[in-house]
Amino acid sequence: MPPKPVSTVAVESMFVDELETYRAQRREKDYELIDVREPSEYAAGHIPGARLMPLSRLTNLLGELAPGKELLFYCATGGRSMAAALMAAESDLKPTRVVNLQGGYMAWDGKELVDYPKVRLLTDKASLADMLQEAMHLEKGTFRF
The missing domain is CATH 1.20.5 (Single alpha-helices involved in coiled-coils or other helix-helix interfaces)
Known part of the structure; x- marks a missing residue:
């Protein structure tokens, strides 16, 4: 029997300065903002509303996410979150959209609040x-x- 084809969603990129507009245009129940850094990094600071799902445990934690949501991933600078986004895009969750936040927390933390x-x-x-x-x-x- 041939292997079952894997349905994937393309991973999009978003700059952190676009995040505020993105969140303002959507209801919180329609997306998940996921921090894939380690707990100590999260404790030191994170984007408000983010859910901690460390990349080191993401395979086991993906099942906790509701299917059909838009998933936004971030890490410190964008590398680990890209790996997480690719994992989610290829998962059985069937997310409507998968986004990697470019620059991650470091870019968000340096953003000037106006x-x-x-x-x-x-x-x-x-x-x-x-x-x-x-x-x-x-x-x-x-x-x-």
Whole structure:
């Protein structure tokens, strides 16, 4: 009996500066953002909303993903995540789209955040009303982030 043909999805590339627009145009339930770095790297910093699935264990973890979603993979710079994206594209998950984030976390972490409230240090010289106003700006910026 001939081997069953493997259906693959082409792996696309996306720059991290396109990620915000991508996420704004989709519902969270339609895609998974997957960090394939090791737990210590993830703990040191990660893109908010990312799910940790280390490349070293990805074969065993792919089954935890819901089929039919768009899958976005990232690592530190883009190499490991490309390997993970290729694995997912060839898996039985049948993702609708597989994306590798170019530059990975290092590119995302160096990205300048624009249009967020400017942060000033709270000092004891500020009035209680001014400190409350600044705290509200900080909370609003954190929520938007």
